[in-house]
Amino acid sequence: MTGVDLKTPPAAWVLAHARVPACLVPALPGPVDAEGLVALDIALEGLRITRLAPAGTLLDAGPRHDLAGRLVLPGLVDLHTHLDKGFIWKRAPNLDGTFDGAVEAVTADRAANWTEDDLRRRFDFALRCAYAHGTVAIRTHLDSDGPRAATAWRVFGEMRETWRGRIALQAVGLIAIDHVRDDAAFATLLNLVREHGGLLGSYTYVTPHLAAGLERLFAAAERHGLGLDLHVDERDRHGNGLDALARMALERRFEGPILAGHCCAMAVKDAHEIDRTLDLVARAGIAVVSLPMCNLYLQDRHAGRTPRWRGVTLLHEMKARGIPVMVASDNTRDPFYAYGDLDLVEVYREAARIAHLDHPHGDWPAIIAREPAAHMGVEAGVLATGTTADLSIFPARSLNEWLSRAPTERLVLRGGLAIDTAVPDYADLDDLMERP
Known part of the structure; x- marks a missing residue:
């Protein structure tokens, strides 16, 4: 992946060349492949998604962060x-x-x-x-x-x-x-x-x-x-x-x-x-x-x-x-x-x-x-214009790749900002576990 620093992105920018399950995109902007994925550019501004377009076409919506076909899921x-x-x-x-x-x-x-x-x-x-x-x-x-x-x-x-x-x-x-x-x-x-x-x-x-x-x-x-x-x-x-x-x-x-x-x-x-x-x-x-x-x-x-x-x-x-x-x-x-x-x-x-x-x-x-x-009844689970930019990005270019390896590595954006994806240490609860 190349481009924007996802911990401090600009006010408006683009996640380019993402692959997303078409069932999670209510308004499809492009063709669907054999696995049910659609290739997208995703424009973000502030906390929200502002535009979806076929991959490689959003050239005027700000700096681009190229995902090179990696899989993206919503919250x-x-x-x-x-x-x-x-x-x-x-x-x-x-x-x-x-x-x-x-x-x-x-x-x-x-x-x-x-x-x-x-x-x-x-x-x-x-x-x-x-x-x-x-x-x-x-x-x-x-x-x-x-x-x-x-x-x-x-x-x-x-x-x-x-x-x-x-x-x-x-x-x-x-x-x-x-x-x-x-x-x-x-x-x-x-x-x-x-x-x-x-x-x-x-x-x-x-x-x-x-x-x-x-x-x-x-x-x-x-x-x-x-x-x-x-x-x-x-x-x-x-x-x-x-x-x-x-x-x-x-x-x-x-x-x-x-x-x-x-x-x-x-x-x-x-x-x-x-x-x-x-x-x-x-x-x-x-x-x-x-x-x-x-x-x-x-x-x-x-x-x-x-x-x-x-x-x-x-x-x-x-x-x-x-x-x-x-x-x-x-x-x-x-x-x-x-x-x-x-x-x-x-x-x-x-x-x-x-x-x-x-x-x-x-x-x-x-x-x-x-x-x-x-x-x-919550706003989540889809990628659409106006929804909050809560996204997970995976080092896989297809569902087959995604399902083939243990699901550990991912980049998580909340409101368009990368968060720390380190899970808590089990040792945090050790004193509770010492009770009878």
Whole structure:
């Protein structure tokens, strides 16, 4: 790359000869190649993009920084995370790697260690990771039952203000679907969500109380104008939560946004049930977010046995019906997923391999940018005239090159200025990890 100093660029300048996924450029100024990329010159002035044109044509818009065909993405959006649990692996490992082991480890750690200072520092660590990787918006689920719930939401509110202008934050209140029927537990959830402008959530599983729990969630969402964001059919092959969710949304003619996370049981349903359920989901306007890395880690784990059920939901079949689909980070370095770094490029890279999001690549890059941004209602995820110049530049000239090497090196611009992309040192949290 040659030209402008990206840490101190002029008032008006041009990123020349960039390659961008065409699905992230609403007004295409040029032809699209076989991988779905368009070659662009991108004019910037101050914080914003002022013009897009075919590569090599913006010769009068200021000094040029030549990218020589390198890949550029807009600000990325992580639609499903758990920032309250993040980065506790060192002090709360999941010793057998199972879902039950994760629940036990998190429950014990939450009771012992989740003070305001602990949550605040781990939240900030996670957001520094995401920021360095080019993420501009995050939705997090917050465990919202028990005496620690208010503390987590209070810290979330502080972090939302502290990080305003760098990462837009939303939160979902999370309790078990059986607990929704408990008056005290549900009142706590609803009060916290309303106080902090969040969304109603729950995690569903096989239970005789599923319909009653969903009905109460829908009624509260309708009464208070809230969106719904649920964990659905994550750990049980026989789960029918997605079907029940879609039927209830249609019966109630619910008009608010609904996001269903995981939906893993769909991968092992028979063809008739898949068709019936996905048709209902499409009619109900439900969006789906898959969490491929976490589900691969947890599901079908038995000591000494190679896993068969890999837990990824039916992204291709959903997308073909017009259902909005996305992928996200989910858990990071906690008992539910021992790895991860809130890097959506890593998430997309793994999702592309796991779920065959290639041949052709088509508009799949939208699932970490345009689609989650639209669902969150934030300005991000596309390159267009007038949008903020939040961009990531990669040392790759094609999607094949981009997906072929570990996604570490990148240059991140925020408001047109290069930021420090060094991720925080794990040692920053060492004193927290020494707690019992």
